[in-house]
Amino acid sequence: MSEPAPKVSVIRMYKAREEIYPREIKGWYASWRWVCVWLTQLVFYGLPWLSWNDRQAVLFDLAARKFYIFGIVLWPQDFIYLALLLIICAYALFLFTAVGGRLWCGYSCPQTVYTEIFMWIESKIEGNRSQRMRLDKQPMSASKFAKKSAKHLVWGLLALWTGFTFVGYFTPILELAESVKTLSLGPWEWFWVLFYGFATYGNAGWMREQVCMYMCPYARFQSSMFDKDTLIITYDKERGEPRGARSKSAAKSSLGDCIDCSMCVQVCPTGIDIRNGLQYECIGCAACIDACNSVMDKVGAPRGLIRYSTDNAMRNHLSDKEIRKRSMRPRVMIYTAILVVIVGVFSGSLMMRTSLKMDVIRDRGSMGREVEDGMIENVYRLQIMNTDEKPHKYKLSVSGIDSIALSSSEEVELKATESRAVPVRVRIGAGKGEKGSNKIAFELQAVDDERLHVKEKAVFIVPR
Template sequence: MSQPAPTVSIVKMYASRKEIYARETKGIYATWRWVCVWLTQLMFYGLPWLSWNERQAVLFDLGTRKFYLFGIVLWPQDFIYLALLLIICAYALFLFTAVAGRVWCGFSCPQTVYTEIFMWVERKIEGTRSARMRLDKQPWTLEKVSRKTAKHSAWGAISLWTGFTFIGYFTPIHTLAGEVAAFSLGPWQSFWIFFYAFATYGNAGWLREQVCRYMCPYARFQSAMFDQDTLIVSYDKTRGEPRAPLAKTHSGPADGSCIDCTMCVQVCPTGIDIRDGLQYDCISCAACVDACDDVMDRIGAPRGLVRFTTDNALANNFSAKQIRQRATRPRVLIYSAILVLVVTALFSSLLTRTPLKVDVIRDRGSMAREGENGTIENIFRLHVMNTDEATHRYRIRVTGLDGIALDGNDEITLEGTGVRTLPLTVRLPYKQGRPRTNDIAFEVQALDDERIHVKEKARFFVPASR
């Protein structure tokens, strides 16, 4: 018998993207999202224009390798502060996630913030959700072209201003603005402005929920920080099921509170159905909570069918007080304690640090040489950095051996945030010190402020055959 011909089936590994037309929603969480938008963007766009001590208040000047943060000037040697800052951000993320899930994603993440701004522009130009859907289905007409052009022009303007502001944190923004006005931007400045403008335009205007779903690693490892007492946006199945359309008979005992209006799906920026349970796509923006509460108000049912709650609270019908009590569990307390310790260490170090840095470098040309009047000389280079913004005069001393002294001027003046490398000749009487290496120290003391004092160790070499 002949064998039947094999059948061929095509299995698609990737589903094509379906356009999401998020409906506008109003409510307490929508208000808080816009509060976060305003706070973050006023800070982002406004900080580069603030002045402090006749300079830009916040400036990461890569050219001079100086970071200005209001009254603090950081140098490459202060890399430890960046490490502490990253640790603080990590533990703050762990803490917020353990307590309230992905609230960072839903309210303060730059992707969410700029998507919210771009969607607002889209609604103002193209109309409501249904109007946008009709517009996209229509053939290309003059009205459609004009609306699309206006929308993308507005998106482009916001993106360019965002890119310009971002570069303004690394190049003095007043200088940058003058160069833009004079069309004299350098190639690298132009590249980075347009690069970040393109990233903003692409992520917030086109990719949107795909960034959260496929590109952001946080969605993948968030489950490691979740537990049964983490606040998440949840649908109360016990109360909501079985679903039934709103009708005169809906108040029957067999029907749940959910009227299957799909408003929770229509307002979701990632296009999920919260009624299917917790999903990694959910960014905890709580738009579905506002939408469902509004529907419940309209039909005269209690709010909270979709709400921020925990798995334990849903399973055991916990009260709000019990939820708050279980929030102070060991994981949260440990994250909080570590966060407080690191923040305290960071600010204590910043407030008590000495605004003077000294590096001692031995001259590589010779270990030692014989000087005048029977002395032994070692040559050093002293790298002195005034990390304060005020001018200081310093006195330099060398200690550690009897009779050791500097040859030449022992005082220097450094302007604010100034740097100077000094060649220093150190002399020791011929009979002093032991052969080979001897421990010495360079001391730099500010003459106008006794609190500014740095002591740096070094080695003085004495020839064995003297």
């Protein structure tokens, strides 16, 4: 007797996307989400158009290797400030996550912000949740085609404007606008406008929650930053269960406060049911809290069936005062202390930063040579940078050996934000200095500003 054929099972590593139609909801948290939308977009779209000292206020000029941030001009040598800024952002994320969970994801993440904007456009053109669901089930018609086309046209225009603004941070936006008018953008500018616009259109218009669930690494490692006292969106099972619809005559003791209306699921942008517990798909937007509170108001039950709380608070029935007290736990204190120290170092170094830089490079082709009258000469190249936005005249001097002096010009004049290599010849008298290397120092002092002063060490070679 032959053995039955083995069964073939298909394991899908990627779940096919099911269309999610989030219901619009009004409430305290929804209002704060829109405040964040307005604030972030006013900053993003508005900053490139601000002027500062007759230039763009915020401009990352990669071609000239200069970063302009209001009154600060950063050069490649100032890379440490970028590193410190990234460290500050990382620790701030750790701190906010340890205290309040995924606040960044729910309120300020570009993916969340643009998805919110795109869904608002969708609702204005195609209608509310039920109207959009009916529209998608209908066969293609002139009305459906017109609505879909209008929606994608508005999405596309907003995405292109977003790409244009993004490139405007790296190319002066007024010049960029003129180039767009004449269709004379450079190849890289075309690429980044279209690429960033396509990414915005695809992520916020089509992929939406898929980005948060499958592409964003933060959703995967967030649990390592959570603990039992981290504020998360929670469902009060003791109060809500057993759930179910009830009539006015139903006994209060037979059912919990949850009427199983599924409003918390309908408003969720990732389509999860928060009543099943914390899930990595939850972005902490609190839409379910607003929805549940509105339902509780209608049925005459107290708010807070779904609320921001902690695992400890839910298990041990802690009060709000105890929750706030536990928020200042060792992990939070350590994150805060480290963040304060780094911010202090960053701010202090920026405040003490001088707008004059000098690097000394000795000419290796001439280790030290004897010139007229037995004098010894060394040749150097000084890389001088005036990072100020005003021109300055500087006086150069050298010290370290008796009778050491410059045989080239002692004055250097640099334009605003100019960098220049200045060849310098240095001589000492015959018999001065020790054979071999001698320590010397170059000093550069601004004639018109005594605060602009820099001193760099170097080596003077006396032939043996």
